[in-house]
Amino acid sequence: MFDGLYFEFPKLLFLVFFFIACESLCKMRLQSLYFPHTQQFAKSSISSSKLLFLLKWLGIVMLILALMSPVKDETYELEPKNGYEIALILDASQSMQAEGFDTSNANLNRFDVVKSIVTDFITQRKNDNIGLVVFGEYSFIASPLTYDENILNRIVSQLHIGMAGKYTALYESLAQGVNLLKMTESNSKVAILLTDGYSTREIDKVPFDVALDMAKKEGIKVYPIGIGLPHEYNRAVLQEIAKETGGVAFGASTARELKQVYEQIDKLEKSEIKNESFTYLNYYYVYPLFTALISLMLYVFLRNKRGKA
Incomplete structure (x- = not known):
């Protein structure tokens, strides 16, 4: 399925660096309250934080791949x-x-x-x-x-x-x-x-x-x-x-x-x-786009539910 697959707009891959820079420099600031003795809750939140991190970056990467427009040349031949x-x-x-x-x-x-x-x-x-x-x-x-x-x-x-x-x-x-x-x-x-x-x-x-x-x-x-x-x-x-x-x-x-x-x-x-052959483009952007939407929807849902950034 992936043989011969290529991207129409490969330069859009550089958007990844924009999101990495934003992740480091544009951290979201939220109001917070101080509670003593919170160490016992820290361990339970680590796994959820990793899941949110994975969902967020999976959505971003898949969205960029969809924008790059993966395509494949399909050849169709008429019988002689x-x-x-x-x-x-x-x-x-x-x-x-x-x-x-x-x-x-x-x-x-x-x-x-x-x-x-x-x-x-x-x-x-x-x-x-x-x-x-x-x-x-x-x-x-x-x-x-x-x-x-x-x-x-x-x-x-x-x-x-x-x-x-x-x-x-x-x-x-x-x-x-x-x-x-x-x-x-x-x-x-x-x-x-x-x-x-x-x-x-x-x-x-x-x-x-x-x-x-x-x-x-x-x-x-x-x-x-x-x-x-x-x-x-x-x-x-x-x-x-x-x-x-x-x-x-x-x-x-x-x-x-x-x-x-x-x-x-x-x-x-x-x-x-002689038989005639035609070439047409088969677009595969739907698959990464669908994955990105599902990932980001889950990220928003879990983040709002658990209150974790």
């Missing part, structure tokens, strides 16, 4: 998993509000259908380290890479249309997906880019060739998915992204086709990802 590191890049622009994409429920808009299918996809990819990027006028990382499917699905459920603006910064979203994946050590990096529109030239701050070069440099395989009718999204750009990065471009005009696309991507080959 076989899978991909995947960036899910989702279009949340205003055009995703179009309804009729799901023939079984025409009242659902495109984004509702996408959220449902992406949630199923995340649930099936239990061994993958998955992150989430959302884009509209700008792009942002909604979730860093994680194996926790429950957290991811909870985040997906809270996404809504227009949360990143109503226009489409398509190339910036690809660059953001690269930023999400470039710090990882896996050799198997995949970005699944889903959109239903064209890049808005006035809004998209990252040029297409720059975003594409970033993905190629990091060895990221991109699977672009265009949803809606073929003329609603830039099919040529999506095909070029897939070709240059070694991925495959898909199109889906209905919810059923989109589900089949994700099922195809789900058949990706597996590769090993």
Whole structure:
């Protein structure tokens, strides 16, 4: 238990000398009465005085140890998993509000259908380290890479249309997906880019060739998915992204086709990802603090009861 234990504030140990000096120089003066023939009572009070002395200094020393904050570095390792590191890049622009994409429920808009299918996809990819990027006028990382499917699905459920603006910064979203994946050590990096529109030239701050070069440099395989009718999204750009990065471009005009696309991507080959380790501080100041409180409480109780300093 005590292996690797150390103090965050070891210099506070010098407080001991302050209390020793106070014990010698700051003796408490009490009013006293003189009684003759008190020697017979002296012996009975010696043992109680020693106990009070022990309790007082035990409390002081334990209190100082608690202030010094004893801690220990605890290491936690995630088990190695076989899978991909995947960036899910989702279009949340205003055009995703179009309804009729799901023939079984025409009242659902495109984004509702996408959220449902992406949630199923995340649930099936239990061994993958998955992150989430959302884009509209700008792009942002909604979730860093994680194996926790429950957290991811909870985040997906809270996404809504227009949360990143109503226009489409398509190339910036690809660059953001690269930023999400470039710090990882896996050799198997995949970005699944889903959109239903064209890049808005006035809004998209990252040029297409720059975003594409970033993905190629990091060895990221991109699977672009265009949803809606073929003329609603830039099919040529999506095909070029897939070709240059070694991925495959898909199109889906209905919810059923989109589900089949994700099922195809789900058949990706597996590769090993190195296990991750985390270190956190485990604090042990509670134990000396508790001992100090008990000791000082007993000291005060016995001193008041027996009238001994």
